[in-house]
Amino acid sequence: MNKADYKGIWNGLAEDISSAKIHVGGTVDEGELSTATLHTLNVLRGTIGIKPEDECLEIGCGVGRVGRGLAPLVRRWVGCDASSHMVKHARARLADLRNVELVETSGFDLKPLPDASFDVVYCTVVFMHIDVFERYNYIKEAWRVLRPGGRFFCDNTNLMTDDGWAIFEQLRTTYSPLERPAHISRCSTPQELETYLTRAQFRDVHSRTRHLWVDAWGTK
Numbered sequence: 001m002n003k004a005d006y007k008g009i010w011n012g013l014a015e016d017i018s019s020a021k022i023h024v025g026g027t028v029d030e031g032e033l034s035t036a037t038l039h040t041l042n043v044l045r046g047t048i049g050i051k052p053e054d055e056c057l058e059i060g061c062g063v064g065r066v067g068r069g070l071a072p073l074v075r076r077w078v079g080c081d082a083s084s085h086m087v088k089h090a091r092a093r094l095a096d097l098r099n100v101e102l103v104e105t106s107g108f109d110l111k112p113l114p115d116a117s118f119d120v121v122y123c124t125v126v127f128m129h130i131d132v133f134e135r136y137n138y139i140k141e142a143w144r145v146l147r148p149g150g151r152f153f154c155d156n157t158n159l160m161t162d163d164g165w166a167i168f169e170q171l172r173t174t175y176s177p178l179e180r181p182a183h184i185s186r187c188s189t190p191q192e193l194e195t196y197l198t199r200a201q202f203r204d205v206h207s208r209t210r211h212l213w214v215d216a217w218g219t220k
Contacts (some may be wrong), residue, residue, distance in 0.1 A: 003079075005107075007084075010081070010083035011083045013183065014086050020085065023183070025062070025063070025065055033068075041066070042218060045085045047206075048151035054076075054119040057117050057118045059142070060124075061081050071094065075099065079094075079179050080103040084132065096205075111205070114145070120146075120150065121153075125155070127186075127193075129186070139196045148220055154215060157214075158214035159187035159209070192206055
């Protein structure tokens with residue numbers, strides 16, 4: 001399968017809810033997913049902030065792991081994903097939340113979503129699965145759909161840390177070039193993410209190293 005066929009790849013990985021949870025959260029246990037969600041919320045609080053009046057968009061929402069925790073804290077939460085199966089699972093898991101919307105996208109852009117319609121856009125644990133070109137495309141699209149003053153956050157595993165390099169080496173040596181899974185993790189560097197945000201016209205661009213991770217964020 002072509003590694004850029006994000007819709008096909010993730011529909012295949014999310015045929016049922018258990019498989020979907022494993023591939024986006026590493027577990028089927030709702031308690032463990034909730035713990036991971038609280039961690040993500042704290043990361044967002046410490047970077048771009050969470051406000052009750054915010055209208056938020058998550059790029060690559062998967063089964064709605066983060067949305068389950070974030071939606072009750074904000075005015076409106078929209079999750080988008082290239083996989084129709086992920087959207088279906090997220091819609092079922094978040095059916096009790098009245099301020100939630102789910103949108104299927106192409107895997108390359110946010111075209112169903114209008115300009116200047118969100119206060120916050122974030123993308124977490126997604127960049128590792130997509131090409132560098134799509135990383136930048138999504139950041140440009142985030143700038144488009146944000147209102148003036150809106151905030152954007154993204155993250156990825158950090159190639160420049162020992163832990164990130166260990167993952168890189170493990171995956172490099174585990175698979176031959178023709179056997180590597182299409183969704184295999186690909187790291188970033190702080191400089192890469194900062195460059196994307198700056199080139200996409202974000203201001204007040206920041207990055208930080210967080211153990212295995214690199215976070216980057218900015219303001220429209």
